[in-house]
Amino acid sequence: xxxxxxxxxxxxxxxxxxxxxxxxxxxxxxxxxxxxxxxxxxxxxxxxxxxxxxxxxxxxxxxxxxxxxxxxxxxxxxxxxxxxxxxxxxxxxxxxxxxxxxxxxxxxxxxxxxxxxxxxxxxxxxxxxxxxxxxxxxxxxxxxxxxxxxxxxxxxxxxxxxxxxxxxxxxxxxxxxxxxxxxxxxxxxxxxxxxxxxxxxxxxxxxxxxxxxxxxxxxxxxxxxxxxxxxxxxxxxxxxxxxxxxxxxxxxxxxxxxxxxxxxxxxxxxxxxxxxxxxxxxxxxxxxxxxxxxxxxxxxxxxxxxxxxxxxxxxxxxxxxxxxxxxxxxxxxxxxxxxxxxxxxxxxxxxxxxxxxxxx
Ligand SMILES: NC(=O)c1ccc[n+]([C@@H]2O[C@H](COP(=O)([O-])OP(=O)(O)OC[C@H]3O[C@@H](n4cnc5c(N)ncnc54)[C@H](OP(=O)(O)O)[C@@H]3O)[C@@H](O)[C@H]2O)c1
Numbered sequence: 001x002x003x004x005x006x007x008x009x010x011x012x013x014x015x016x017x018x019x020x021x022x023x024x025x026x027x028x029x030x031x032x033x034x035x036x037x038x039x040x041x042x043x044x045x046x047x048x049x050x051x052x053x054x055x056x057x058x059x060x061x062x063x064x065x066x067x068x069x070x071x072x073x074x075x076x077x078x079x080x081x082x083x084x085x086x087x088x089x090x091x092x093x094x095x096x097x098x099x100x101x102x103x104x105x106x107x108x109x110x111x112x113x114x115x116x117x118x119x120x121x122x123x124x125x126x127x128x129x130x131x132x133x134x135x136x137x138x139x140x141x142x143x144x145x146x147x148x149x150x151x152x153x154x155x156x157x158x159x160x161x162x163x164x165x166x167x168x169x170x171x172x173x174x175x176x177x178x179x180x181x182x183x184x185x186x187x188x189x190x191x192x193x194x195x196x197x198x199x200x201x202x203x204x205x206x207x208x209x210x211x212x213x214x215x216x217x218x219x220x221x222x223x224x225x226x227x228x229x230x231x232x233x234x235x236x237x238x239x240x241x242x243x244x245x246x247x248x249x250x251x252x253x254x255x256x257x258x259x260x261x262x263x264x265x266x267x268x269x270x271x272x273x274x275x276x277x278x279x280x281x282x283x284x285x286x287x288x289x290x291x292x293x294x295x296x297x298x299x300x301x302x303x304x305x306x307x308x309x310x311x312x313x314x315x316x317x318x319x320x321x322x323x324x325x326x327x328x329x330x331x332x333x334x335x336x337x338x339x340x341x342x343x344x345x346x347x348x349x350x351x352x353x354x355x356x357x358x359x360x
Contacts, residue, residue, distance in 0.1 A: 007280050019075070049066065102150070132202055133181070162289070169337065188200070234273070326341050
């Protein structure tokens with residue numbers, strides 16, 4: 001486990017010879033805000049930071065605190081408003097960014113789930129998606145797919161190129177290929193007493209989203225072995241979303257890989273991170289790698305990784321492999337804390353594409 005001093009030194013060494021373009025979906029509060037702020041400070045404003053969210057007032061306050069580029073730099077930090085639970089809105093934002101940007105170096109997803117991250121309610125978005133899956137999976141998939149050409153452009157000119165999804169890495173939640181959209185669970189969902197017992201469909205959506213993020217990074221890393229993709233776990237963090245029971249508890253404590261911090265400068269087990277502390281570890285994971293797929297814990301440790309053959313671009317996972325049905329195995333390689341099998345990831349991606357094709 002890297003000590004906080006190592007993490008801070010590594011982050012402080014980040015001084016790219018170009019102006020990195022950083023998109024943070026969820027940068028208006030919580031872990032995303034803290035990551036955007038730390039990257040703005042670290043680069044002394046020489047990073048084009050774009051935060052995506054709904055809350056314009058919060059965004060303006062955050063952007064106003066960043067060190068500013070000069071007018072001659074020709075760019076400014078910006079906020080792009082988007083309700084990311086709507087795939088139609090995500091498409092509009094992606095088209096807008098694609099028309100204006102030449103590259104994206106870091107594409108980061110931190111936006112949490114439905115209001116207050118509640119497990120008490122399971123709703124369906126107007127587009128027919130389970131609301132937990134919409135935020136934790138579908139929007140992350142769609143943003144990645146639509147903006148990936150810009151990330152590829154960054155790589156082609158020798159710059160950092162990394163997609164990071166901050167959710168619940170390392171639990172190895174299997175991707176169950178029956179009821180991928182949680183529709184059956186939704187129709188059968190049992191809520192025994194309003195406001196006291198979690199909705200079964202909401203819990204299922206929350207848990208499934210974690211495994212689906214493993215599938216997301218595996219799929220895109222196989223297609224683009226030249227890029228870096230990370231699914232990382234923030235632990236329990238004192239944020240608007242994370243401090244509401246049960247999500248922060250659920251992923252941060254109840255399921256947390258009990259790798260206990262040994263060093264006095266780390267929070268004791270069960271002690272939530274402050275968002276600024278958490279952001280340091282997330283940024284460490286962001287800057288630590290060049291290419292491949294990484295599953296990381298909340299201290300930035302690599303739980304497992306897979307580097308695909310860089311000569312095999314635009315190829316999918318190998319479904320003919322004898323291990324294609326095995327969970328926790330990627331292209332024949334066992335992966336600790338990884339929830340996919342090659343077959344289940346392929347089924348997930350096929351399903352995702354079918355669903356997204358019906359939403360305009
Ligand atoms: N905090 C924890 O203890 C914890 C534990 C385990 C996993 N996680 C996961 O780690 C990630 C970061 O955690 P966090 O606590 O920082 O998350 P969070 O507080 O739930 O995220 C807040 C951010 O999400 C954005 N957001 C929420 N709904 C949105 C929507 N419909 N459209 C666009 N943006 C939306 C908010 O922006 P606006 O308000 O501007 O819309 C804000 O920027 C999340 O994926 C979370 O599920 C967190």
